[in-house]
Amino acid sequence: MLLLAITFAGPYLPFVDRELTKITYILNEDKKPVIPPYPPSEEYIFGTDKSGRDLLSLIILGAKETILLVACITGLRYTLAIPLSFLAHKKWMGTHLFLKWLNGLLSYIPTIIIVMLLAMLPPFLLTEHRPLFLLLIIGLAEMPRAAEMIKLEFDQISSKEYIYGGIAAGASPYRLFRTYYLPFLFSKLLVYMVTDLGKVMFLLGQLGFVGIFISQDLVQSMGGDWQLVNNSISWPMMLMKAFEDIRGPIWIPFFPAFAMTCAILTFNIFAQGLKSFFTKKVRYI
Amino acid sequence: MYIFHFFLRGEAMLYSILKSAAVFLLILIGFILILLLPREQEITVFSAFHVEADYPFSFELYKERIQDFTVYIVTEKGLGDARSGRPVSEESAIFVKRSIKIILPAFMVSMLLGTLMGALQFYRRKKFSGKLQNFLSWLFSSIPDFFLFIAIQYLLILLMQQGLPYFKLYGHENWYSFLLPLISLSVFPFLHMSRFTSAALENEMGEEYVRTTYAKGLGDFKALLHMLWNCWSPILNQAQLVMLYILSSLPIIEKLAGYNGAGKELLFSITSNDEIKALSLMLPFLFIMFITIILSQIAKFWLMPKGRA
Numbered sequence: 001m002l003l004l005a006i007t008f009a010g011p012y013l014p015f016v017d018r019e020l021t022k023i024t025y026i027l028n029e030d031k032k033p034v035i036p037p038y039p040p041s042e043e044y045i046f047g048t049d050k051s052g053r054d055l056l057s058l059i060i061l062g063a064k065e066t067i068l069l070v071a072c073i074t075g076l077r078y079t080l081a082i083p084l085s086f087l088a089h090k091k092w093m094g095t096h097l098f099l100k101w102l103n104g105l106l107s108y109i110p111t112i113i114i115v116m117l118l119a120m121l122p123p124f125l126l127t128e129h130r131p132l133f134l135l136l137i138i139g140l141a142e143m144p145r146a147a148e149m150i151k152l153e154f155d156q157i158s159s160k161e162y163i164y165g166g167i168a169a170g171a172s173p174y175r176l177f178r179t180y181y182l183p184f185l186f187s188k189l190l191v192y193m194v195t196d197l198g199k200v201m202f203l204l205g206q207l208g209f210v211g212i213f214i215s216q217d218l219v220q221s222m223g224g225d226w227q228l229v230n231n232s233i234s235w236p237m238m239l240m241k242a243f244e245d246i247r248g249p250i251w252i253p254f255f256p257a258f259a260m261t262c263a264i265l266t267f268n269i270f271a272q273g274l275k276s277f278f279t280k281k282v283r284y285i
Numbered sequence: 286m287y288i289f290h291f292f293l294r295g296e297a298m299l300y301s302i303l304k305s306a307a308v309f310l311l312i313l314i315g316f317i318l319i320l321l322l323p324r325e326q327e328i329t330v331f332s333a334f335h336v337e338a339d340y341p342f343s344f345e346l347y348k349e350r351i352q353d354f355t356v357y358i359v360t361e362k363g364l365g366d367a368r369s370g371r372p373v374s375e376e377s378a379i380f381v382k383r384s385i386k387i388i389l390p391a392f393m394v395s396m397l398l399g400t401l402m403g404a405l406q407f408y409r410r411k412k413f414s415g416k417l418q419n420f421l422s423w424l425f426s427s428i429p430d431f432f433l434f435i436a437i438q439y440l441l442i443l444l445m446q447q448g449l450p451y452f453k454l455y456g457h458e459n460w461y462s463f464l465l466p467l468i469s470l471s472v473f474p475f476l477h478m479s480r481f482t483s484a485a486l487e488n489e490m491g492e493e494y495v496r497t498t499y500a501k502g503l504g505d506f507k508a509l510l511h512m513l514w515n516c517w518s519p520i521l522n523q524a525q526l527v528m529l530y531i532l533s534s535l536p537i538i539e540k541l542a543g544y545n546g547a548g549k550e551l552l553f554s555i556t557s558n559d560e561i562k563a564l565s566l567m568l569p570f571l572f573i574m575f576i577t578i579i580l581s582q583i584a585k586f587w588l589m590p591k592g593r594a
Contacts, residue, residue, distance in 0.1 A: 101311070107525060108312045108574050110533030113567070116555050117319055202429045209431065209537050210552060239431075250439050257432040265427045272423075 066236070067263070069135075070200045076139035077146055077200075078193055084143070085150035086177055089158070099151065102144035111141045112206050119212050134212070138203065142196075149192060150185070157184055187278040191271050198267035205260050208236025236260075298586045302579055309575045316567065320560050321350050354560075377547065377565040384539070384546035386463045387470060388531055388573065395474035395527045400520055402475070403482025404513055408505070410483070419483070426476040430534050434469035434541055466542045470534055474527040481523055485516040517588045524581040525574070532570050 088096040106114075118137050157163065158181075166180045239253050323346045406422070409415030441449070452461070489495065489512045498508045536548035547566045554562040 104308050105312050105315055107529060108309070108571055109316055109567075110529065110536075112533055112536070113551070113555070114319070116552075117322075120556070120558075121322055121324055198427070205429055205431060206534075206537050209540065210556075250435065250442060254435050254439050257429070257435050261428050261432045264429060265424075268423075268427045 066201075066204075070197055070204065070263075072135055073139045073200045073204075074193055074196050076135060077143050077196065078189070080140070081143050081147040081150060082189075085147040085154060086181075088147065088151045089154035090173070096151075099144055099147055103148050106142075106144055111203060112210070115141050115203070115207060116210060116212060138200070138207075142199070142203070146192065146196065150189070153185055153188055154181065157181055187274075191275050191278070194267055194271040194274060198264040198271075201260055201264050201267070204236045205239060205257065208239035298583065301582055305575070305578050305582065309571070309578075313568075313571060316571065317354075317564065318351075320564060320567075321347070321354055323347055323350055324558055357561075373561055373565045377550075377562070377569070380545065380547040380550045380566065381569045383463075383544070384535060384548055387467050387539075387544075387546065388535065391467055391471040391474065391531050392528055392577075394471045395478050395531070396524060399475045399478025399527075400482045402479040404486065404509060406479060407483040407486040408509055410487075422476045422479055426473055426480065428472075430469050430473055431537055431541060433472060434465070434538055437465060437469060462542070462544060466538045466544055470531060470538050473534075474530050477530070478520075478523060478527060482516065482520055485519050486512050489515055514588075518585060521581045521585050521588075525578050528574055528577040532574065 084095065084099065087093075088099045115138055118141075119134055163176070163180055166176050171180065236256075239256055323343075402422075406415055406418050409418070452459075486509070492512075492515070494511060494515075495508055498511050532548075535546070536552045538544075539546045539549040540552060547569065551563060551566040551570075554560075554566060
């Protein structure tokens with residue numbers, strides 16, 4: 001019963017989040033002479049970070065940026081994965097072999113290692129469009145897995161009778177895709193995508209610990225060295241100093257990680273809700 | 286006739302192992318090629334106040350680096366010496382040994398206990414306790430491991446302030462230091478296995494042989510055993526995924542815990558552009574993945590009835 005309640009409330013949860021963002025639109029920037037990282041107290045429920053900013057407002061303000069990033073990456077991933085999976089399903093020019101090889105590579109090497117290796121490459125480090133490239137890298141890193149899943153769905157659907165009907169009626173491949181496959185894939189795709197939102201959030205969190213973020217600027221320091229400087233307030237960024245903070249003001253990494261956990265939970269509840277919604281529709285009972 | 290059959294199966298097994306080995310080699314080469322992409326900066330000093338750093342990136346440089354790398358491997362007959370003077374492989378072995386202490390138990394717990402837990406959950410699926418377990422495992426599998434780790438740390442710190450006896454939460458020196466990373470690392474794969482097993486068993490519910498089992502007068506428990514035996518293939522397929530998950534999360538958790546294992550060193554060597562060291566630490570990981578795949582294949586041939594493998 002509890003699960004059912006959460007399932008139906010699930011779709012509304014993300015909007016609850018968003019409303020909260022608008023209400024508390026104040027950043028508490030008060031720097032007292034006392035040492036800045038304050039532990040959680042009545043005044044600051046979540047405590048403050050090292051420059052004395054209230055963590056709660058920081059997290060709420062960062063939510064918009066973080067969720068936008070996650071949504072962008074997932075959207076990018078699926079806009080690439082859907083055509084690729086269709087081509088792989090059609091076995092067009094060895095796409096299926098390529099996809100298989102990519103998946104093999106990914107099933108051996110952790111995604112985070114690949115993203116780390118690629119994100120630190122000079123061409124991506126030096127361009128002005130670094131955020132864009134990083135979005136692309138993170139999106140691409142897990143794309144083959146998504147494509148493989150969708151390909152399996154394609155394989156399954158294409159063995160159904162009405163597809164033969166479509167072919168017999170002389171539909172072009174595009175039309176076949178648009179009107180014969182997509183309507184049936186749509187519900188599954190939506191569930192996959194929402195589930196992936198949670199996974200992307202997890203990956204961004206991991207990357208945050210390593211110190212790789214989407215919105216970073218490269219600044220030349222005094223020694224002629226290039227350094228990455230962060231100027232965003234998204235959640236993964238707050239985890240960057242976690243290795244130092246965890247030995248002292250542990251609440252600084254704790255609450256952003258907590259916020260991420262809540263977001264992941266919300267996405268998963270949403271996905272579960274969508275899944276039960278769609279399966280109910282098909283069953284007619 | 287039986288021996289002939291066995292021989293055929295052995296041949297099929299050998300073939301699939303050889304195929305996996307070839308895939309492993311291809312992936313190893315792919316990884317080295319990614320690792321060798323030029324990423325070092327070149328600093329040109331014009332004067333005391335004018336220093337420019339540049340990252341040259343061209344195909345010629347890439348080719349040169351690949352050549353250098355092969356020459357290095359051939360002349361050193363291995364990975365060569367680290368900056369400390371000891372062979373790189375020897376140094377990495379220390380880190381890898383520490384990490385194995387976490388990886389192996391985490392894998393065992395996830396695969397064995399996870400499957401057992403899944404069977405139990407399926408067995409009690411209609412009771413309240415089973416439903417509660419289902420809900421809880423779903424809830425906890427949504428929690429990322431790094432948060433779990435930080436939360437446990439925070440809780441322990443708060444408890445210690447309230448009077449819990451003090452013990453060291455960080456580092457790798459104490460005999461118990463591997464426990465905290467181990468716990469936070471195994472929760473997700475354990476729950477994943479448990480949920481997967483229970484789902485796989487539910488798929489088998491409508492099969493004819495289950496009815497036959499009951500028709501023979503055997504009880505629920507025997508039926509469950511029959512079903513479990515038919516689920517080995519999908520369950521063993523998960524071994525690779527579980528291992529990959531453990532290895533992906535290991536570096537972060539090790540770094541958070543201050544546990545000086547191979548994962549933490551790997552992160553460090555990648556950020557400091559030390560390719561040889563990164564390779565020497567990544568090789569064991571890749572090899573562990575390979576062994577997992579091979580073992581799960583062999584186990585499948587062993588456990589599965591003929592014709593279904």
